[in-house]
Amino acid sequence: MSSDPLRPDELASILRNVADGITAQAPDGRLVYANDAAAQLCGLASAEEMLSLSGAELLERFELIGEDGQPLPVAELPSRRVLQERTTQDAVVGYRLLPGGDERWSIVRSTPILDDTGALRLVITVFHDITHQRHAEEQIRFLAQTGTLFSAGLDYAATLAELAALLVPRLADYCIVDVIEEESGSLRQVVISHRDPEREQILRELRQRYPPEQNEAHPVTEVLRTGEPYLVEDARDAALTRAAVDEEHLALYQALEATSYIVVPLESRGRLLGTISLGTGESGRRFGPLDLDLAREIGRRAALAIENALLFRAASDSYAQLDTLLVSAPVGIGFWDRELRFVRVNEALAQLNRQTPEEHIGRTLAEVIPHLAPHLEPLYRRVLETGEPVVHEESTDETIAGPGDARHWLSSYYPVRGDDGETSGIGGVIMEITGQRRADARLRLLAEAGELFSSSLEREEILQRIAHVVVPRIADACNIYLAHGDALDRVAYAHAEPERELLMAEMPNRYVVGPDAPPLLRQVIVSGEPLLASTLDPDLLQALEEIGLDRGAFDRVGSHSMMFVPFVSRGVTLGVITLGAREAGRYTDYDLELVRELAGRASAALDNARLVGELRRRAQAAEALEFVGDGVFLVDGDGVVRLWNPAAVRITGFREEEIVDSQAERALAGWPLGQGARAQTFPVDGPHGELWLSLTAAEFPNGTVYAFRDLTDERAVEQLKSDFVSTVSHELRTPLAAIYGAAMTLQRGDVELNDAQEAGMLDVISGESERLARIVNDILLASRLDSGAATVEISRTDAAGLARGVLAAAEAHLPPGVELALAVPEPGPQVAADPDGLRQVLVNLVENAVKYSPEGGLVELEVAPVDGRVRFTVRDRGLGIPASDHDRIFEKFFRIDPNLSRGVGGTGLGLYISSEIVRRMGGRIDVESELGRGSTFSFELPRA
Numbered sequence: 001m002s003s004d005p006l007r008p009d010e011l012a013s014i015l016r017n018v019a020d021g022i023t024a025q026a027p028d029g030r031l032v033y034a035n036d037a038a039a040q041l042c043g044l045a046s047a048e049e050m051l052s053l054s055g056a057e058l059l060e061r062f063e064l065i066g067e068d069g070q071p072l073p074v075a076e077l078p079s080r081r082v083l084q085e086r087t088t089q090d091a092v093v094g095y096r097l098l099p100g101g102d103e104r105w106s107i108v109r110s111t112p113i114l115d116d117t118g119a120l121r122l123v124i125t126v127f128h129d130i131t132h133q134r135h136a137e138e139q140i141r142f143l144a145q146t147g148t149l150f151s152a153g154l155d156y157a158a159t160l161a162e163l164a165a166l167l168v169p170r171l172a173d174y175c176i177v178d179v180i181e182e183e184s185g186s187l188r189q190v191v192i193s194h195r196d197p198e199r200e201q202i203l204r205e206l207r208q209r210y211p212p213e214q215n216e217a218h219p220v221t222e223v224l225r226t227g228e229p230y231l232v233e234d235a236r237d238a239a240l241t242r243a244a245v246d247e248e249h250l251a252l253y254q255a256l257e258a259t260s261y262i263v264v265p266l267e268s269r270g271r272l273l274g275t276i277s278l279g280t281g282e283s284g285r286r287f288g289p290l291d292l293d294l295a296r297e298i299g300r301r302a303a304l305a306i307e308n309a310l311l312f313r314a315a316s317d318s319y320a321q322l323d324t325l326l327v328s329a330p331v332g333i334g335f336w337d338r339e340l341r342f343v344r345v346n347e348a349l350a351q352l353n354r355q356t357p358e359e360h361i362g363r364t365l366a367e368v369i370p371h372l373a374p375h376l377e378p379l380y381r382r383v384l385e386t387g388e389p390v391v392h393e394e395s396t397d398e399t400i401a402g403p404g405d406a407r408h409w410l411s412s413y414y415p416v417r418g419d420d421g422e423t424s425g426i427g428g429v430i431m432e433i434t435g436q437r438r439a440d441a442r443l444r445l446l447a448e449a450g451e452l453f454s455s456s457l458e459r460e461e462i463l464q465r466i467a468h469v470v471v472p473r474i475a476d477a478c479n480i481y482l483a484h485g486d487a488l489d490r491v492a493y494a495h496a497e498p499e500r501e502l503l504m505a506e507m508p509n510r511y512v513v514g515p516d517a518p519p520l521l522r523q524v525i526v527s528g529e530p531l532l533a534s535t536l537d538p539d540l541l542q543a544l545e546e547i548g549l550d551r552g553a554f555d556r557v558g559s560h561s562m563m564f565v566p567f568v569s570r571g572v573t574l575g576v577i578t579l580g581a582r583e584a585g586r587y588t589d590y591d592l593e594l595v596r597e598l599a600g601r602a603s604a605a606l607d608n609a610r611l612v613g614e615l616r617r618r619a620q621a622a623e624a625l626e627f628v629g630d631g632v633f634l635v636d637g638d639g640v641v642r643l644w645n646p647a648a649v650r651i652t653g654f655r656e657e658e659i660v661d662s663q664a665e666r667a668l669a670g671w672p673l674g675q676g677a678r679a680q681t682f683p684v685d686g687p688h689g690e691l692w693l694s695l696t697a698a699e700f701p702n703g704t705v706y707a708f709r710d711l712t713d714e715r716a717v718e719q720l721k722s723d724f725v726s727t728v729s730h731e732l733r734t735p736l737a738a739i740y741g742a743a744m745t746l747q748r749g750d751v752e753l754n755d756a757q758e759a760g761m762l763d764v765i766s767g768e769s770e771r772l773a774r775i776v777n778d779i780l781l782a783s784r785l786d787s788g789a790a791t792v793e794i795s796r797t798d799a800a801g802l803a804r805g806v807l808a809a810a811e812a813h814l815p816p817g818v819e820l821a822l823a824v825p826e827p828g829p830q831v832a833a834d835p836d837g838l839r840q841v842l843v844n845l846v847e848n849a850v851k852y853s854p855e856g857g858l859v860e861l862e863v864a865p866v867d868g869r870v871r872f873t874v875r876d877r878g879l880g881i882p883a884s885d886h887d888r889i890f891e892k893f894f895r896i897d898p899n900l901s902r903g904v905g906g907t908g909l910g911l912y913i914s915s916e917i918v919r920r921m922g923g924r925i926d927v928e929s930e931l932g933r934g935s936t937f938s939f940e941l942p943r944a
């Protein structure tokens, strides 16, 4: 050793206290000296402890790592190399302490100490700890790498995957990146990476079965909640058990050998985008605060990268959208520079200006759209000068002036600023709203017309108003004609200029568009086809002249574009509206459509007017039908009854609701419907018996109107007449024949008659003459009763006496088998009656009783006082009368069916006369009778 100013103890004290580790080794590798710093570098508490270990024991304590990060063979250590080289050796050596995994780095310098012979005596090694520097360097390197990574990609999922590849296995055994989905706010596992593919599966399973969002205590959830990073330096015992939800969870952690754990937030500008989780397992490595710092930094950078990627995506999306919008937007979009030159225009704007986009570029407003420039330039300049946008400016181009033909735009202009904030030009959004404006105007016109139509229902007035709706808005001139067959009669006209309206007044009011008329015009009326004459060609003018147009006047009115639009309702042309405009080419299909619609509405209004008129007339007719005495009903084309007037109800007894809306065939079964116009007489069952109706029919386009009249009374008179003739002739013939026969016999000279025979003949003659006289008397009496000539004279009459006389008379020619009985009280009551009349009634009733008892039997006549009246009853045990005839036997000439009356003769006048007389005396004859059981006739008269 060379002379040294320091004493060995002094040197030892210095060496012990330096921060660098110092060791001295014998040539056999045995450690002969170590200071405390060296011991600490090896994870040992003291130099003494270190010195107590053998070289091999010492080497087992850590894993050596070379500068390149790869395991370093022991022979590569500077102290070993010195043994070979015998010169000072340097190296950067990493020591990963086993089993904890704490990694420390040192610059190691080993120096040989040679003795005088040059033999190696000692190897002095100095360890200068560079763990911090190393970390910092590594971080910087690492961050530099990530930096390029983050700036390279804008697909953040791919970037994060690459980040994971950088981190695993260098920094961690596994890495998971979770990102919060922007839309849903839920956590999405973007990256999951483990150095060992098998363990990666375990990790995936772990994550799938125990997702962090379902575990409040999960570090990821914790970090997302607090925004603070999370470090578990040694997870092996308590921490794992705490983090595990259940046994299986714990088992999975253990399968991963989960050791140390870091979760850092992905945070950018105060916004949490997700987390990065780093874990160690099989490496046994433990994270410390330095790793946490690095991870935080990585997290910050990654978050920024993610945000940039998102922003870029949004920006590029919107840029792409913007560009698509610019190109394909249905609105015009343009940019102008400060000189008002077109810089960019989209297709829509180019079309609005009726030029190609290319034709715009570099040219000024005044060059491209000279007619609009005077209006637009001041506007643009204002935007440039004030930097204020102009929003929703409406402009109109009336260069093609004509009624309703202007073009309209709605525009917004805004300043475009350069990077320096200076206004570098103008952007504009221009929308053509001509269509909307026209549609608006059109709607307004139609609405106005609709209002007119609804406010007036007079035809002429409707048409007058249409003329003034269309002039001047869509026409300069308008004529409206109504069709009457082939003739068109003008009902309205209007012109925008009063002088020309006067000219129009002088033009013909009627045109005839007959079969010979030019087809061009004829079809307007016949097929209801509108005619658009955008310009007036010679053919049209000639056609108009052919139907009588005065060319001179027409030219002075000055229409050069015309439309002829018919009013058509239900296939019928009601009229025509003609519209004229001064400018040739003014009218297009668009205008024609509008006028067609207007005409359609007018037709509907005209139709309504007609219907209202018709309804009024019908209402009047219907009212009349209410009052006519004849039954009237209407059957429509479908055979349904549509009308049934009150007289029809009254006559037939059928109520309106029973008949109307029913099929006539069913409701009026048995009526001779549909048999032409000739009156049909037919019987039907009426409410009070048989009715005789006379029905006439009149066809009309939609059905048939029937009228009927009740002929029952007339029919009855007719019947009576014929009944009379047949009955009376029969009844007269019998006695006349007898008288004639007897008289002839008496007259004959060849027949010798004895006195008795002669007397017999004379009896016949007188008897039958009497019968004849009675018949004639009955007829006369009936007719006098009918005419009112027969009167009764009421007096106090002895009812009993009168009854006795009647029976006595009947007794005179009583047929065999018949017995008469009289029942009268004593003293007999006095009645107020016409004695002749009363006698006649009793005679009739008793005669009938006898006559209709052909088998004989008792005939009783009873006179009995009843409550201040006297009741007369004639009772027989004869044929009887069917109940259905009880009313009718009192009718004139009515006789029961001869089969029921065994051919007993009679005129059918007796009961009629009797009932009329009794009625005149203030009573009424009643009948009670049963067929085969006899009859009882009775009546009451006041007592006198």
Ligand code: ADP
Residues within 6 Å of the ligand: 844, 848, 849, 850, 852, 876, 878, 879, 880, 881, 889, 894, 895, 896, 897, 901, 905, 906, 907, 908, 909, 910, 911, 912, 934, 935
């Ligand atoms: P006639 O001359 O036919 O008897 P009437 O007016 O007296 O005419 O009677 C009308 C009809 O009433 C008769 O035809 C007969 O059929 C019926 N009749 C009247 N009285 C009787 C009676 N007592 N019994 C049965 N039938 C009667």
